Amino acid sequence: MTISAEAALAGVQAVIATYAQNIDSGNTDVVADLFTEDGVAEIEGQGTFEGRETIRKVYGQFSPQAPQLHLVGNTVLTSAPGEEVTATSNLVFFARGEEGWGVQLVGTYEDTVVLVDGEWKFRKRVTKFL
């Protein structure tokens, strides 16, 4: 199956946005299911979590404690389009504290996304902070 650059970009953007929206609303199961069964989440300063079930368990502890937003953009595909693509995006993480909304973290995502049974999934997501 031939995958065009625009189809790959649309698929990657959809999985990235689904991750952001669901992590901010505490839907850990939806987030975990965005990874392949052997998917890896590597988060700078937190650790490397291997396997969808490990990710489900660990992400359960990251549930939002206060209103928060992962704003993700500037997504660029860094490989040729295909059933496995890599992409780099930027992240701004906002949280609401006692003094209102503030920018807590800024970083990058380096993603490896694969097409599994017609759905785009993270094979690997590396989160780094600036």
Next chain:
Amino acid sequence: MSESTQAWVAAGVRAVIGAHTQAQDAGRTDDIVALYTPDGVLELPGTDPVQGHDALREAFKGWAPTQPQLHMVTNTIVASDGPDEATASSDVVFFQRGEAGWAPLVTGHYEDTFRRVDGKWLLQRRVTTYQV
């Protein structure tokens, strides 16, 4: 133009906008310049337009990051004027990390004109406006 052509143009144009942003925040000046046509122009408020690769390289070197920064570009609207021409209008928020942590310092807007040269989308003109 067909819907599939529009999607293809939009993906190509968005890739250039994203690559420009990431290169700028990483201080990769040559990578930024390579995204412009040889006669590419950058317009900014309060200064003469910057035109051509040499002038662009010089300008972006002068704006290289001195501390962690991020341009987040969003709300992009792409219009295509044919298979080899497109325009895009985007909003941008510029974040910088200072002693008190990260803060949004500037919001702005890009009006971009793209041309497809040898199969690659390139910026022919970027008009930047901003509010400090």
